[in-house]
Amino acid sequence: MNDSILLDPTAETAPAQRARLARPDSLEGKVVGLLDISKPRGNVFLDRIEEQLAALGISVNRYSKPTFTRPAPTALKQQMAAEVDVLVEGLAD
Amino acid sequence: MTTPPPDGLIVVAKADCPTCRLVEPLLTELADAGPLQVYVQDDSDYAATLPGTRFDETLEHSWRLETEFVPTLIRMEQGREVSRTYGWDKAEWRAISGLSGLGEALPVMRPGCGSKTLEPGIAERLELAFGDVQLKSREIDVSAEDDAIEACYARGWSDGLPVVPPTPVRVLRMLKGTTRDPQEVVGLMPPDLVSCTVEKVAINAVMAGCKPEYMPVLLAALEASLEDDFGLHGLICTTMFGSPLIMVNGPITKAIGMNSGNNALGQGNRANATIGRALQLIIRNVGGGRPGEIDRAALGNPGKYTFCFAEAEDSEWLPLAQERGIAAGRSAVTVFPGEGVQGIIDQKSRDPESLARSMAESLRAVDNVKLAMAGDAVLVVSPEHARIFIEAGWSKQRLRETLEQLLMAPGEKLLVGAGGIAEGIPARFKDKQVPKFRPGGLLIVRAGGTAGLFSAIIAGWAASGPVGSSPVTREVIL
Numbered sequence: 001m002n003d004s005i006l007l008d009p010t011a012e013t014a015p016a017q018r019a020r021l022a023r024p025d026s027l028e029g030k031v032v033g034l035l036d037i038s039k040p041r042g043n044v045f046l047d048r049i050e051e052q053l054a055a056l057g058i059s060v061n062r063y064s065k066p067t068f069t070r071p072a073p074t075a076l077k078q079q080m081a082a083e084v085d086v087l088v089e090g091l092a093d
Numbered sequence: 094m095t096t097p098p099p100d101g102l103i104v105v106a107k108a109d110c111p112t113c114r115l116v117e118p119l120l121t122e123l124a125d126a127g128p129l130q131v132y133v134q135d136d137s138d139y140a141a142t143l144p145g146t147r148f149d150e151t152l153e154h155s156w157r158l159e160t161e162f163v164p165t166l167i168r169m170e171q172g173r174e175v176s177r178t179y180g181w182d183k184a185e186w187r188a189i190s191g192l193s194g195l196g197e198a199l200p201v202m203r204p205g206c207g208s209k210t211l212e213p214g215i216a217e218r219l220e221l222a223f224g225d226v227q228l229k230s231r232e233i234d235v236s237a238e239d240d241a242i243e244a245c246y247a248r249g250w251s252d253g254l255p256v257v258p259p260t261p262v263r264v265l266r267m268l269k270g271t272t273r274d275p276q277e278v279v280g281l282m283p284p285d286l287v288s289c290t291v292e293k294v295a296i297n298a299v300m301a302g303c304k305p306e307y308m309p310v311l312l313a314a315l316e317a318s319l320e321d322d323f324g325l326h327g328l329i330c331t332t333m334f335g336s337p338l339i340m341v342n343g344p345i346t347k348a349i350g351m352n353s354g355n356n357a358l359g360q361g362n363r364a365n366a367t368i369g370r371a372l373q374l375i376i377r378n379v380g381g382g383r384p385g386e387i388d389r390a391a392l393g394n395p396g397k398y399t400f401c402f403a404e405a406e407d408s409e410w411l412p413l414a415q416e417r418g419i420a421a422g423r424s425a426v427t428v429f430p431g432e433g434v435q436g437i438i439d440q441k442s443r444d445p446e447s448l449a450r451s452m453a454e455s456l457r458a459v460d461n462v463k464l465a466m467a468g469d470a471v472l473v474v475s476p477e478h479a480r481i482f483i484e485a486g487w488s489k490q491r492l493r494e495t496l497e498q499l500l501m502a503p504g505e506k507l508l509v510g511a512g513g514i515a516e517g518i519p520a521r522f523k524d525k526q527v528p529k530f531r532p533g534g535l536l537i538v539r540a541g542g543t544a545g546l547f548s549a550i551i552a553g554w555a556a557s558g559p560v561g562s563s564p565v566t567r568e569v570i571l
Binding site: 003004005006007008009010011012013016018 | 231233261285287288292296297374
């Protein structure tokens with residue numbers, strides 16, 4: 001049985017593709033997380049972002065994944081979700 | 094295929110069917126006598142030398158010819174089928190072909206095999222591909238996601254438990270459980286007040302785990318819930334506990350294997366579990382009644398996953414549906430704005446008077462012992478308790494009337510502030526005898542296992558009656 005097509009059980013008032021969360025209008029009062037995926041020199045990029053955010057008076061938390069080859073551990077994802085409003089991830093070297 | 098098959102003979106066959114192989118040598122003779130079309134379902138290596146042979150790889154021709162067996166022999170004249178036989182039947186094949194000496198060396202008769210079109214899972218796929226049925230719901234492609242069940246969670250379609258992914262084939266199979274048109278609108282589904290079609294009901298029934306034969310009960314429960322008296326909109330949106338409880342009576346309960354016995358209010362029976370769940374998923378997905386959004390329940394209750402059971406009907410006690418106007422021998426659902434289950438333990442009463450007093454005292458706790466004529470209640474009487482009444486000659490009606498009398502209370506004890514409790518009824522009831530339940534507000538059903546001197550109270554919404562919700566009974570139409 002082909003399971004890749006599902007029939008929508010809803011009233012279809014929402015778009016078929018889920019929208020991304022809206023970006024905040026401002027970072028004022030927000031906590032920004034910077035996630036280093038542990039690829040070489042990602043920290044250089046994130047260090048610079050941190051400097052710039054800090055200059056704006058925005059608080060920053062730093063995180064890093066144990067390895068870029070796997071998704072972030074669940075505990076790390078939960079920790080970031082609980083501690084920050086916005087997350088910036090450096091994806092590549 | 095919008096044009097009819099050509100005139101002449103048609104044979105539908107399978108290469109791996111021994112009877113088809115038996116008649117294979119005869120096909121040359123048929124082809125010499127007139128036009129012959131041979132559709133082979135499983136292989137191109139059958140009657141391959143004949144010009145009219147086609148490998149019916151998609152099974153479209155076999156499906157359109159409504160083939161149930163192979164071989165099937167059909168004669169078409171002027172675009173219409175005039176005769177048909179299946180298997181090998183010498184006399185029939187000779188009559189239809191007009192060849193009086195056909196198959197002289199063959200036995201008189203050999204049964205055939207089943208058509209590939211009827212193999213499990215194939216028929217619905219063929220109907221979706223070639224049939225008239227048109228499913229209108231939006232198709233969501235989840236192929237990029239690794240697990241369809243997770244995709245359903247991600248889209249918010251679940252009550253928290255896994256749902257069965259509603260594929261078109263599964264939905265079509267579910268729709269076989271009803272004769273109603275998939276596009277028929279069952280009603281406007283609150284709280285968003287959007288049209289709920291039979292197709293949307295079937296999709297949510299698939300997700301809940303229903304079997305197709307549950308559809309008539311589910312549709313009746315949904316229609317009962319959508320009646321104005323039931324007040325589903327308010328029930329969904331309330332900060333209080335209630336949610337639709339479905340009680341089912343009549344022969345359908347046995348036909349679909351519902352539980353009215355041991356653990357009737359609990360888990361473990363597919364029909365009970367999935368019919369109640371399907372109604373909740375319709376509320377969530379079609380109506381938009383999601384907790385924390387428009388569903389404002391402060392606490393909710395476990396019955397909001399599913400709450401559905403059958404009455405254990407007893408010849409001595411009138412079943413709930415019949416008390417509410419349904420003819421004997423018919424099936425019906427009654428929806429009730431139920432909260433959770435409160436047990437009544439009475440293992441010592443052996444006469445109806447004692448047991449009725451015991452039940453009445455327990456029923457005072459509905460809503461709050463100091464409230465009256467607010468919430469309705471269902472009293473679920475177990476067989477061991479029911480036997481005490483039945484053996485003493487008490488009908489359900491007599492039990493209800495006795496309970497109503499026992500539950501009359503002096504208003505002064507229930508007033509706001511009385512007993513040092515601020516909650517209570519208004520001061521104008523001070524000098525009155527006050528009934529616990531509004532007229533018609535106490536329903537009695539018999540259910541449960543045969544061991545255990547226990548009954549149960551399922552309290553209703555404190556906004557019962559015309560201000561909020563009244564129970565609604567509706568016949569199940571098969």
